[in-house]
Amino acid sequence: MPEMPEIETIRRSLEPHIQGRKITSVEVLLPRQIKWPEPESFVARILQTTIAGLDRRGKYLLLQLDNQVSLIFHLRMTGQLVYVPSMGQDNSHHNRLIIHLDDGSKLIFSDTRTFGTLYAMHQDELWRVQGMAELGPEPLSPEFTVAYLSKAAEGRKTKIKSFLLDQRKVGGLGNIYVDEALFLAGIHPLRQAGSLTLPELTKLQYTVNQVIAEGIADGGTTFRDYRNGNGEKGSHQEHLYVYGRDGQDCRICGTPLEKIKVGGRGTRFCPHCQPLEVES
DNA sequence: GCACTGTCCTGTTTGC
DNA sequence: TGCAAACAGGACAGTG
Numbered sequence: 001m002p003e004m005p006e007i008e009t010i011r012r013s014l015e016p017h018i019q020g021r022k023i024t025s026v027e028v029l030l031p032r033q034i035k036w037p038e039p040e041s042f043v044a045r046i047l048q049t050t051i052a053g054l055d056r057r058g059k060y061l062l063l064q065l066d067n068q069v070s071l072i073f074h075l076r077m078t079g080q081l082v083y084v085p086s087m088g089q090d091n092s093h094h095n096r097l098i099i100h101l102d103d104g105s106k107l108i109f110s111d112t113r114t115f116g117t118l119y120a121m122h123q124d125e126l127w128r129v130q131g132m133a134e135l136g137p138e139p140l141s142p143e144f145t146v147a148y149l150s151k152a153a154e155g156r157k158t159k160i161k162s163f164l165l166d167q168r169k170v171g172g173l174g175n176i177y178v179d180e181a182l183f184l185a186g187i188h189p190l191r192q193a194g195s196l197t198l199p200e201l202t203k204l205q206y207t208v209n210q211v212i213a214e215g216i217a218d219g220g221t222t223f224r225d226y227r228n229g230n231g232e233k234g235s236h237q238e239h240l241y242v243y244g245r246d247g248q249d250c251r252i253c254g255t256p257l258e259k260i261k262v263g264g265r266g267t268r269f270c271p272h273c274q275p276l277e278v279e280s
Numbered sequence: 281g282c283a284c285t286g287t288c289c290t291g292t293t294t295g296c
Numbered sequence: 297t298g299c300a301a302a303c304a305g306g307a308c309a310g311t312g
Contacts, residue, residue: 077289077290078289078290078291094290112289112290112291113288113289113290113291114288114289114290115288115289156282156283157282157283158282158283158284159283162283162284224291224292263283263284263285264284264285264286
């Protein structure tokens with residue numbers, strides 16, 4: 001599932017191909033994935049425009065068009081955004097939107113589970129994209145500090161796992177990188193966010209930045225669906241400590257990793273390295 | 281305001 | 297072998 005490192009990798013891989021290209025036609029294959037405006041208006045807003053640049057906010061990918069419209073993608077679970085050069089082949093059974101560019105190439109949005117969402121928004125209506133408007137500070141940004149984390153977690157009874165997945169608290173984190181960051185920080189996912197000490201929050205702020213930076217450096221994590229803009233897999237799955245390794249031995253202490261549900265999300269952790277009861 | 285649950289959705293895995 | 301149920305999970309609506 002694409003999280004911040006995956007979206008950033010997609011952005012970087014697409015930009016050299018599509019920046020400066022003009023959108024000549026659009027095929028809407030599953031209209032219900034277009035959340036704003038209505039599909040007809042959506043197409044009208046992006047047709048015959050030129051892609052000026054690509055931005056990312058949290059897990060949202062924004063194609064900035066030269067008419068002050070942002071074409072916004074959220075890939076959710078299984079969405080993919082792939083560049084197909086002219087004469088290139090695309091055989092996906094799950095294509096939902098195809099954007100034809102002026103050099104004969106295509107930008108294809110495919111999505112198996114169809115959870116992904118699309119928007120074409122003028123700059124003065126970006127607030128309508130609720131999740132994006134309310135995004136918290138992103139990892140690796142100057143705003144994502146220990147002081148911020150400490151204030152945001154203060155008094156919170158919610159579990160730290162759920163807290164970190166809340167995009168309003170930290171923008172861009174998802175299930176994989178939260179499990180990894182909590183493991184590296186030695187924090188049990190069921191701990192209450194407000195119970196974390198300053199040294200723990202300091203370590204957590206560091207490990208969140210660490211796993212996101214490593215994920216980007218590895219071109220993202222591919223378990224099943226994720227591909228970058230060129231259709232290539234990432235390699236971070238080879239360096240994971242806990243995600244997808246339940247039942248296997250902890251890379252640090254050898255204890256079998258466990259899997260529980262937290263807030264409805266599969267959660268992997270090491271019961272030895274991440275104790276629930278903190279020794280005083 | 282906060283914490284939690286159900287829902288959407290379909291390919292894959294698991295169990296019988 | 298074949299079928300049905302369970303599972304995967306990001307974001308949001310709804311509930312208490």
